[in-house]
Amino acid sequence: MKRLTLIFILFLGKELVGLSKPVPRYEDWGFYAHRMLNKLAIFTLPEKMIEFYKKNWNYLYEHAVDPDKRRYAIKGEAIRHYIDADHWGNNALEYLPVKYEEAITKTSAFYYINELDTLLIFDTLNDLFEKNTELTYSESFRSKFTTYTSGILIKDIANWIHDNALFEQDDQNWIIQGRKILFFNKDLKSSNASILIDDRFSKHGILPYSLPQFYYRLVEAFKERNEVKILKLSSDLGHYIGDAHVPLHTTMNYNGQLTNQDGIHAFWESRLPELFAETKYNFVVGSAEYIPDIQSFTRKIIKKSHSLVDSVLLIEKRLSKQFPESEQYCFETRLGQIVKLPCKAYAELYDTKLDNQVEEQFRSCILAIGSVWMSAWNDAGQPMLNELPKSSQYKEFEAKDSFKLKNTSIEIRSHE
Ligand SMILES: [Zn+2]
Structure with a gap:
């Protein structure tokens, strides 16, 4: 392997054992980006929804990565986060x-x-x-x-x-x-x-099918006026919509492993947003829009993401040949551990050469999350959200329970 694999320490936490540990498949947007996306989507919502979501922003923020934790605890979860479109041939997403x-x-x-x-x-x-x-x-x-x-x-x-x-x-x-x-x-x-x-x-991968299923469940949750379900499903949907916006979630070459670019998954979706989201990206995306057909909406997002796969890989490949190799990766201390990450200057050049691609996907994702939440609420008949039944309200102990998932372990494919 040409380079050591990227490690996203915030996710791995105490399980981090060393620099050579391969990055698990589908780190997604990482903790940082998934949380930001769920939080920023709140500001796209209409008046009748925004108070409820603002009041519960902390839940949506904290639970934005629950689906990733579930991948190790629940069979059938991992496949919801991606589709290897190219496995099925050219233009597979059309057919x-x-x-x-x-x-x-x-x-x-x-x-x-x-x-x-x-x-x-x-x-x-x-x-x-x-x-x-x-x-x-x-x-x-x-x-x-x-x-x-x-x-x-x-x-x-x-x-x-x-x-x-x-x-x-x-x-x-x-x-x-x-x-x-x-x-x-x-x-x-x-x-x-x-x-x-x-x-x-x-x-x-079944992302084009599982995402709409979660949408219909959210519609039902709104109809039931069940606070816990609304929050949980809103948060989960935000996560899957986030995944659908990541080009490397739509290809067999999900971590650059087929082109000697191991680690590019986290480079694109974690390192770049962490470095530049708050300093360079513009998050003003306008108001949520009604989605008449969640299936075709999902496919449109995935098709767009898939169309970006070549540039994600080719641009980094070209840069890695031009940029001094010794200046591509740096060591940083995170949570008391030393980790190897793309250096800031190298990341900045990659972000620039991608021509705002990460920012555009980030922005499109914020709007998509808000639009999906709003459309589900609309399809449920626009229920009042200000006084949901007490019995359905979110309680702290449930949050603690969900974190237990982190300590269980299911074999999911990490590398192929
Ligand atoms: Zn995911």
Whole structure:
């Protein structure tokens, strides 16, 4: 490795063990930027919302990085923070199925399992953009279940997943068991049978699908007038919208590991905002705007971010060849530890050569967060926020509980 990997010490805290520790995947905007984004979004809100959000700004600020903590504690969380768009080919974001279930159907293998048999039902051969609308059952499956003679429509499978499987997701495997063995309205005979979906889609990231799901949950929270849920979901959504604005959250080369630029993820999204957000960037972004379609809004953000991937990588690559190598990385003391970070002069040159890219993404993100909060509130019928039911109000002990997550550990892919 040409350089030591960047370490974002604020995130790693006491787990920091040394300079050679690889940076975990998806540090996101780091503590600093996620918190700033949630806080600044408050100022875009309309009159009927702003008081409530201002009153609770501290919650939104403190909890802005909860989704990152959950990545290590909750299965299925890590994949919500990104999409490796280029894994699926050029212009994948143009063709990504609208429905998550359809994306899974088009890329995964389905198995039938009972005490005696494991049969492949069908395998869609990882082809997200296959034009076929119909799939054919495997020979072995058809020979055992003779009622399954013809093919089945992809949209019917997607609907079946939607009705039966989405709440049983266990990371990358979806197991449908017991009472749900009626597969596409036909009995699979054994009461001990299961359907296993070997999901080949989700591990490459589901951000375009998970972000709208959180939006709909926020709409429900507003309808319920549930303060804890409104705050929690607003904060989480702010985080995911932040991630969607980071170009390196949309590519397989998420940390420059494929182009010998290890550490560029934190360089772009943590180091640059930390150094320049308050001294160089302009945060006046105007008022939140209503979003009529959260799905296409999400995709538009991700497409824009993905279009910036080349410049994020190529500009730094060029600079690293021109700038004296010994002046690219400096040592700083943070929280009593010495860490290696891009030097300020090098970072400043990178920020300048990026031509306000980080600032523009930062600004666009602030407006997007405010607009999403406002639109969810609007879709819920603009409930009054000044006197939410006492029973639903946020209590301190819940904040402490959420921090326990930090001490649990789930294996998530950090490097590939
Ligand atoms: Zn994240």
